[in-house]
Amino acid sequence: MLVWLIQHFRPLLEQAEMLTTGDSRVFITARVAMAGVTSFIAAIILGPIVIHWLKARFQERIASASEKLNELQKEKTSTPTMGGVFISAAIVIASLICGDLTNPFTLCGIGIVTAFCALGAWDDWIKLSTKKNGLTPKQKLAVQLALASVFATAIYFVNRSHPDGLQLVFPIGDYKWFLGAGFIVWAVLVLVGSSNGVNLTDGLDGLATGCMIFAGSAFTALTYLAGHKTMAAYLSIPYIEGCGELSVVMGAMVGAMLGFLWFNCYPAQVFMGDAGSLPIGALLGLSALACRQEMLLVLIGGVFVVETLSVFAQVGWFKMTGNRLIACSPLHNHFLFKGEHEIKIVVRFWISSALLALIAVASLKIR
Numbered sequence: 001m002l003v004w005l006i007q008h009f010r011p012l013l014e015q016a017e018m019l020t021t022g023d024s025r026v027f028i029t030a031r032v033a034m035a036g037v038t039s040f041i042a043a044i045i046l047g048p049i050v051i052h053w054l055k056a057r058f059q060e061r062i063a064s065a066s067e068k069l070n071e072l073q074k075e076k077t078s079t080p081t082m083g084g085v086f087i088s089a090a091i092v093i094a095s096l097i098c099g100d101l102t103n104p105f106t107l108c109g110i111g112i113v114t115a116f117c118a119l120g121a122w123d124d125w126i127k128l129s130t131k132k133n134g135l136t137p138k139q140k141l142a143v144q145l146a147l148a149s150v151f152a153t154a155i156y157f158v159n160r161s162h163p164d165g166l167q168l169v170f171p172i173g174d175y176k177w178f179l180g181a182g183f184i185v186w187a188v189l190v191l192v193g194s195s196n197g198v199n200l201t202d203g204l205d206g207l208a209t210g211c212m213i214f215a216g217s218a219f220t221a222l223t224y225l226a227g228h229k230t231m232a233a234y235l236s237i238p239y240i241e242g243c244g245e246l247s248v249v250m251g252a253m254v255g256a257m258l259g260f261l262w263f264n265c266y267p268a269q270v271f272m273g274d275a276g277s278l279p280i281g282a283l284l285g286l287s288a289l290a291c292r293q294e295m296l297l298v299l300i301g302g303v304f305v306v307e308t309l310s311v312f313a314q315v316g317w318f319k320m321t322g323n324r325l326i327a328c329s330p331l332h333n334h335f336l337f338k339g340e341h342e343i344k345i346v347v348r349f350w351i352s353s354a355l356l357a358l359i360a361v362a363s364l365k366i367r
Contacts (some may be wrong), residue, residue: 007090009244009278010246013174014066017101018339026219026223028224028227028245028248028366029075029224030245031098031099032098032220032248032250032251032346033226033251034097034098035094035095035098035099035248035249035251035252035255036094036251036252036255036258037211037255038093038094038097038098038252038255038258039090039091039094039095039251039253039254039255039256040090040095040253040255040258041257041259042086042089042090042093042256042263043086043087043090043255043256043258043259043260044096044258044259044265045068046089046090047083047084047086047259047262047263047270048262048272049080049086050086050101051083051263051269051270054080054081054083054270055080056307057128061112063305069328069333069336069337075251079268079269079270079271080269080270080271081124081128081270081271081273082121082124082125082128082271082272082275082276083260083264083271083272083273083275083276084117084120084121084272084273084275084276084277084278084279084280085121085275085276086260087115087256087259087272087275087276087280088114088117088256088275089254090252090255090259090260091110091113091249091252091256092113092114092357094252094255094256095109095248095252096110096200096250098251098252098304098355099248099249099252100245100301103242103245103246103288104154104158104242105223105243105246105249106159106245106292108151108152108154108155108158108246108286109246109249109250109283109286109287110249111151112135112147112151112191112282112283112286113253113280113282113283114279114283115150115151115247115278115279116147116149116195116279116282116283117276117278117279117280119140119143119147119274119278120273120275120278120279121273121274122150122276123135123140123274123275123278124273124274124275129277130237134274134362140354141192143168144191144192144196144278145188145218147191147282148191148195148282149184149188149240150189150194151191151286152183152184152185152187152188152191152289153184153280155183155286155289155290156181156183156187157288158186158242159183159240159292161243162238162239162240163238164176164238164240164292165238165240165292166178166179166180166183167179167238167292168186168294168295169237169238169292169293169295170173170256170365171293171295171299171360171363171366172366174236175278179301186294186323186333187289189336190208190288190289190294190297191282191285191289192285193285193288193308194282194284194288194297194301194304195277195278195279195281195282195283195285196281196308197301197305197307197308198277198278198280198281198284199277199278200214200301200304200307200308200311201277201307201328201332202271202272202273202276202330202334203330203332203333204268204342204345205264205265205266205267205268205342206261206264206265206266206268206270206346207332207345207349208262208277209260209261209265209272209347210230210259210261210346210349210350210353211350211353212257212280212284213257213258213261214259214282214350214353214354214357215300215353216250216253216254216280217254217286217357218251218285218357218360219288219291219293219297219300220247220250220251220254220287220302221251222237222287222288222291222293222296223242223243223246223287223290223291224247224292226238226239226240226243226290226292226293227239227240227241227243227244227245227246227247227291229241231351235289235364235365236364237292237364238292238294240290240291240292240296243290243291246286246287246291248289248304250283252289253280253283260272260312264323266342266346268309281304284301285297286298296360296363299359299360299363300356301326301351301356302352302353303349303352303356304339306331307330307331310329310330310331310334311329311330313325313326313329314326322333332345332346
C-alpha cells in the first residue's frame with residue numbers, strides 16, 4: 001500500500017528517490033523496519049483477542065507417546081493453542097501495508113504464509129476438536145508437498161531469468177552447481193524440510209519463537225543484500241533483482257515473532273501450534289531459496305536441523321538396536337528428561353541460534 005501511494009504521488013516519489021538505497025525506488029530499508037514494527041503492533045493487538053477466543057475453544061491436549069513427557073508437561077494442558085493464526089495475520093497485514101504487491105517474491109511470501117497457516121490450522125482443528133491426533137503423517141506430508149510444489153515452481157520461473165538464479169551456491173569458495181529444472185525438486189525439499197524442522201522444535205515455551213527471531217533476522221539481511229546490486233557484488237553473493245522486497249516480508253515475520261513471544265514466553269499464555277510453526281518454517285525456506293542461500297540455511301537454522309536429526313537418529317537407532325539413543329526426542333525433550341529447567345533449555349537454544357546466525361552472516365566475507 002505504501003509503495004502504491006508513493007508511486008502515485010510524484011512529488012513524494014521524487015523525494016523518496018533521493019533517500020533510497022539499492023534498486024528499490026521507495027526506500028526499502030525503512031519499509032523493512034516499518035513492516036517489523038507494524039507486525040509487532042498487530043500481534044500485540046490481536047494476541048489478547050485471539051487468545052481469549054481460543055481459550056474457550058482450543059486448548060492444548062498433552063497426549064504424546066511418552067508418559068513421562070506427558071507428566072512433565074501436564075500443567076500446559078489448559079493453555080490455548082493455534083496461536084499461529086495471529087502470527088500469520090500480523091505478517092500478512094504488515095506485508096500488505098509495507099510491501100510491493102507487484103513483486104513476485106512479496107506475493108510468494110504472503111501466499112506461502114497463508115497456505116501453510118491454513119494447513120496447520122486444519123491439522124490443529126482436527127487434533128483439538130476430535131479424538132484424532134490431527135492429520136495422518138501421510139496426509140499432512142502430501143498437502144505440504146503439493147503446496148511446496150506450487151511455490152517452488154513459482155520461484156523457479158522468477159529465478160531462471162537471473163544468471164545465478166538456479167545455481168546451488170556453496171558458502172565457502174566460489175563453488176556453484178547449476179540445478180536447472182531440478183531446482184523445483186530441490187525447492188520442494190527445502191520448503192517441506194524447513195517447515196517440519198520448525199514444527200519439531202516447537203515443544204517448549206518460547207523455544208521455536210526465539211530461534212525464529214534470530215534465523216529470520218539473518219534472512220531479512222540476506223534477502224536485502226541479495227537484492228542490492230552493489231552490496232551483492234561486494235560480498236560476492238548472487239544478485240537477484242527484486243529479492244530485496246522479500247526482506248520486507250521477513251522483517252514482518254521477525255516483528256510478528258517478537259509480538260508472539262510477548263505471550264509465548266514462559267509460562268506461555270498461548271502456543272503457536274502447527275498453524276504457526278508450518279508457515280514460518282516454510283517462509284524461512286522460501287527466503288533461502290529466493291536469495292540462493294539454502295546452504296547457509298543449514299547453518300542459520302542449525303537448531304532446527306539438529307532437532308530434526310535427533311528424531312531421525314532416535315527412530316533409526318531404536319529400530320536397529322531396540323534401545324533409545326537419547327532420553328526422548330526431539331533433542332529439547334532429552335534435556336527436559338535429564339532434569340534441566342525449561343527456561344534454561346530454551347535460553348541455551350536461543351544462544352545457539354543467535355551464534356549460528358552471526359557466524360553464517362560473517363561467513364559471507366570468507367568467499
